[in-house]
Amino acid sequence: QSVLTQPPxxxxxxxxxxxxxxxxxxxxxxSKTVNWYQQLPGTAPKVLIYNNNQRPSGVPDRFSGSKSGxxxxxxxxxxxxxxxxxxxxxTWDDSLIGQEVFGGGTKLTVL
Amino acid sequence: EVQLAQSGAExxxxxxxxxxxxxxxxxxxxxxxxxxVRQMPGKGLEWMGIMYPRDxxxxxxxxxxxxxxxxxxxxxxxxxxxWRSLKASDTAMYYCARRPSLVAAAGNYFDYWGQGTLVxxxx
Numbered sequence: 001q002s003v004l005t006q007p008p009x010x011x012x013x014x015x016x017x018x019x020x021x022x023x024x025x026x027x028x029x030x031s032k033t034v035n036w037y038q039q040l041p042g043t044a045p046k047v048l049i050y051n052n053n054q055r056p057s058g059v060p061d062r063f064s065g066s067k068s069g070x071x072x073x074x075x076x077x078x079x080x081x082x083x084x085x086x087x088x089x090x091t092w093d094d095s096l097i098g099q100e101v102f103g104g105g106t107k108l109t110v111l
Numbered sequence: 112e113v114q115l116a117q118s119g120a121e122x123x124x125x126x127x128x129x130x131x132x133x134x135x136x137x138x139x140x141x142x143x144x145x146x147x148v149r150q151m152p153g154k155g156l157e158w159m160g161i162m163y164p165r166d167x168x169x170x171x172x173x174x175x176x177x178x179x180x181x182x183x184x185x186x187x188x189x190x191x192x193x194w195r196s197l198k199a200s201d202t203a204m205y206y207c208a209r210r211p212s213l214v215a216a217a218g219n220y221f222d223y224w225g226q227g228t229l230v231x232x233x234x
Contacts, residue, residue, distance in 0.1 A: 002155070035220040037156070044206055044227055045148075045156065050220040088156050090220075099172045102148075105155040 003028060003096070004089055004103035011109040017077040020106045022089030024070050028101065032091045034072040036065055039086045039105075048087075049074060076108075084110045113137040115145075115207050115225035122231045123197050130193040131228045133207030140188040141165040144210040146221060147181060147192050151203040161210065162190065170213075197232045204229050 005023040012018040024030065036049040047056055049065035052072065064075045072091075076083055089103040118132040133145065146161035160171040164183040171181070180193040190207055207225040211218030 033219065037221075039156075044224040045208075045221070046224065047220050047222055051217060054217075056222065086155075090156075090158075092219075096173060099170070100158045100161075102156040102158060 002104045003093055003101050004091065006087075006089060006103040006106045008104065009107050009109065011111055012076075012079045013111045014079055014081060016079045017075060018079060018108065019076075020074045020087050020089075020108070022072045022074070022103050024072075024091065024093075025095075026070060027095040028070075028091050028093040029067065029072055030070040031094065034065065034067050035090045036063075036072075036074045037088045037090065037102075039088065040082075041085070045088065079110055081110045084108055113209070113223045115209060115223055117205075117207060117225040117228045120229040120231070122233070125197060125199055125232055125234055127197050127232075128193070128195050129197055129230065130191050131205060131230065133190040133192075133225050135188045135190070135209070138209070140183075141185055144213060145183065145190040146208050146210055147179075147190075148206045148208060148221075149175075149203045150206065150227075159192070159205075161213070164190065197230075199232050199234075201230060202232045 033051045037045040038048045039045040052067040053065045062078045086105045088105045093101045114136045116134045144161050147159040149157040159175045160181045162169040162181045183190045204227045206227045208221035209223040
């Protein structure tokens with residue numbers, strides 16, 4: 001049971017815009033920055049968004065992040081079949097002796 | 112090119128010890144944090160702990176404190192994750208990952224990951 005709550009699944013059709021939410025508390029999202037990771041099937045995770053809304057070089061601008069209060073969101077526009085993956089939010093939590101925590105993950109299916 | 116090359120898959124029995132490795136190349140190993148992340152079969156990511164090889168500053172998740180040991184050998188740019196007595200519940204994929212900073216938001220994320228080491232513990 002993660003301290004960050006994500007929906008277990010999400011879906012969309014090619015070209016659509018989908019959003020994945022990540023809900024936390026004041027001791028984590030409310031006071032810290034949020035990162036998002038993408039894990040394609042059978043591969044290691046890869047950072048998509050860091051510092052709430054920054055994209056590393058090489059990440060398409062179809063991916064965007066936002067944060068408001070104790071919640072964060074990842075948006076994917078122009079959905080493509082290769083976006084089918086698991087997505088995880090992550091942030092630090094001061095209530096857990098300065099430990100970083102991951103959300104439970106959201107499996108995105110492209111229909 | 113930044114690379115984190117992890118050691119190969121392991122099959123162990125309960126009670127055995129194990130040390131898996133993560134060899135870094137393409138960057139200054141002593142200027143980055145190296146963390147470990149567990150992924151149990153079919154499950155999500157779990158943050159285990161992290162070390163700064165320059166001064167051996169190590170932080171553990173309370174869930175893993177006392178269960179594993181994180182270490183590093185600066186002379187060969189290699190980080191390690193170690194168990195003294197494995198349990199069946201340690202069966203998982205283990206990833207090492209590089210982190211530029213634990214403070215500055217611009218670098219406080221895992222920017223490069225190893226390919227993972229699958230550990231299977233079974234009698």
